[in-house]
Amino acid sequence: MTRKVISVREDACFKQIAAVFVAHAVGAVPVLDGEGRVTGVVSESDLLREEPEGPPGTAPGDGVRRPSRCDLARRLMSSPAITVPEAATLADACRLMRDHHVRRLPVVDRLGRLVGIVSRRDLLKPFVRPDRDIEREIRQDVLTRSLWMDTSRVRVSVRNGMATLSGTMTLRGDTRTALTMALRVDGVVGVIDDLLWERDNVPVRQGF
Known part of the structure; x- marks a missing residue:
């Protein structure tokens, strides 16, 4: 995740939010309460909503309704926000993005406070790791440090992110754990x- 997050408070006004979008070239930001908890997300579309028909007294096609310039973030935002816990896996974050059709997710701690933001691009970064780094992590962290079993006869090779584990282990169940x-x-x-x-x-497994 990216730890430096552009955000606004619930009491930020329309003009302040618009200024944040322009200054930082972003299209949406998390909205925080006084404790730093994420209560919603406000986007450019929230500031520039369109209705099928214009307000009374206007012709069709004139229906761009701009929220009141006095509106605050707490009224403009979409809520509740779709967030992801900081301990979530990449798969969890991908699933949330897919299910909710969003490109970014605020990352929160166990109290719901903002600690970062993760984007689709961030989720792709791990997959461009050099093969040698991946191979080293599997050898050292998985086979040597994490598994309480004999892995001395196991070999690891990685090519374009595809890991191959070969060799011999004592128990079949241990091979499943290693994989x-x-x-x-x-x-x-x-x-x-x-x-x-x-x-x-x-x-x-016994059949019926």
């Missing part, structure tokens, strides 16, 4: 399973 954790490493687009196992400890 799952490797898939969660930033920059991994997929995992190829070339692992062998010596003993099957995965229970067989």
Whole structure:
């Protein structure tokens, strides 16, 4: 996420919000209460709403309704805001963006306070990591530090973000754990399973 976030307070007026949009070349900003919690999002479209028909006494096509210049952010914003917890995964953020058709998500802590913002472009950044960095993380963080099992016979290679795990592990269940954790490493687009196992400890599901 980007930690430096352009935002406005609930009591920001129409002119102040418009000035923020122009000065920072943004089209939408989070709206915060006095405690720094995200209560909504205000966008350019919120400032320049259009109605199908104009107000009484105007001809059709004259229907651009500009909110009152006295309106504050708390009245202009869209609420509740679609936010994502700072501990959420990339997949969680992608899912929220897709489901709610938004390009950016305010990132909040457990109290709902703004700590950053994540965009679609931010979500793509991990996937341009060098293959050697991804391979090193899988070797060191996944196989060496995180897994309480023998991974000395496991080999890792990464090409264009596709990780291949090969070699032999003692238990079949351990191979599943290693593959799952490797898939969660930033920059991994997929995992190829070339692992062998010596003993099957995965229970067989009974059919009906």
